[in-house]
Amino acid sequence: MDKAIAQYDMAAPTPLTTAKQITLQDLKAEVIEAWGSFAEFQGFLPQVDEMKKEIRRQFGDLRYRRIWEQAYSYYGAMFWISCNALEAYETFTRFFCKEDAPDWAIALMPDALDVFLAHSEGIQTIRSGLEQLLYYNDPKDWDQSEHFFNLIREKEGPVREATEHVLSLRSGRLPATK
Numbered sequence: 001m002d003k004a005i006a007q008y009d010m011a012a013p014t015p016l017t018t019a020k021q022i023t024l025q026d027l028k029a030e031v032i033e034a035w036g037s038f039a040e041f042q043g044f045l046p047q048v049d050e051m052k053k054e055i056r057r058q059f060g061d062l063r064y065r066r067i068w069e070q071a072y073s074y075y076g077a078m079f080w081i082s083c084n085a086l087e088a089y090e091t092f093t094r095f096f097c098k099e100d101a102p103d104w105a106i107a108l109m110p111d112a113l114d115v116f117l118a119h120s121e122g123i124q125t126i127r128s129g130l131e132q133l134l135y136y137n138d139p140k141d142w143d144q145s146e147h148f149f150n151l152i153r154e155k156e157g158p159v160r161e162a163t164e165h166v167l168s169l170r171s172g173r174l175p176a177t178k
Helices: 003-009 024-042 048-059 065-083 090-095 103-107 109-118 120-136 139-144 146-153 158-171
Strands: none
Touching (some): 024 048, 048 065, 065 090, 090 146, 103 109, 109 120, 120 139, 139 146, 146 158
């Protein structure tokens, strides 16, 4: 393989966060915390060496900020999906809520949403959460869910369509039937 092509293939993936938002060292610490919570919930004792092997296997070269971002999003979302300790609508009002989240975490929310959409339990959590939002109909919950709705609007497919349908039910603007 040509040396120039090999260098191109090894280019660092583009990160979503900056060092001004969070240092790489702090991001790694956040990943360790998210992974530790997920590991403990799954019933095994978290060990940093095992975590690094898992991240390398699943996401790639640990030298890159983008790899650590993906790992943070993945383990945070998987912990949330797995724990089911809260009402499903709290996925929107707490996990995807921008209100108290730092800028760097907000920048990684699209990655976390992708984890939810790729996981059957994540999709079920979203479905149940939408039903609960309609049932409880608390204006504060709707306001806190706005960032989630904006993220979903950027996606194609049935989850976006279901979300748009729920929003139309709430507003009383039902779409025309085909």
